[in-house]
Amino acid sequence: AQSVTQLDSQVPVFEEAPVELRCNYSSSVSVYLFWYVQYPNQGLQLLLKYLSGSTLVKGINGFEAEFNKSQTSFHLRKPSVHISDTAEYFCAVSVSGYSTLTFGKGTMLLVSP
């Protein structure tokens, strides 16, 4: 079975500062990795995904993530955050042959002026 660990439950940061949200996974088979964002009182929106190929993945809203197989990580980064980036961020993994996602517990990004 696979699992996802998001090491930080909350990350406070000032506006225009860079941010990294950490995600580690565990699986005995190859994985596909996703980052979703959830704004207050809304559903989840896909930020980016890694399926294969280049390990640096660019997503929407200026976010990017790097797949590191040796460290089993898929950390999310943004060079300069905005107040509007305040939201819950979920890392998720799926494996070949299955249509379901395994989610991490989420990281709340709190951006203040």
Add this chain to the structure above:
Amino acid sequence: DTEVTQTPKHLVMGMTNKKSLKCEQHMGHRAMYWYKQKAKKPPELMFVYSYEKLSINESVPSRFSPECPNSSLLNLHLHALQPEDSALYLCASSQYSGSGTDTQYFGPGTRLTVL
């Protein structure tokens, strides 16, 4: 169009009521999902339909009854719920390649309160 719609947006019901949640997508997706999400927690998978057939039931109590009338529509029938069932109920849809690479698209959710 990558939109999944859910109605109603909010629902308050008593423990003896019967109500239904509705989810619709017009992306031609053949997999549809129901999730339950409690505050400050990740979504928990409840049911998966693939090609209008129930393929996964994550040991959900029988007071939750899913239905997939056609490839675009997914319902969740609720009966005799408990206060602890209060949560955000999310619907999602995806292609169904079986490869694990399919992106799930989520609706905005129905906020359910059981009194």
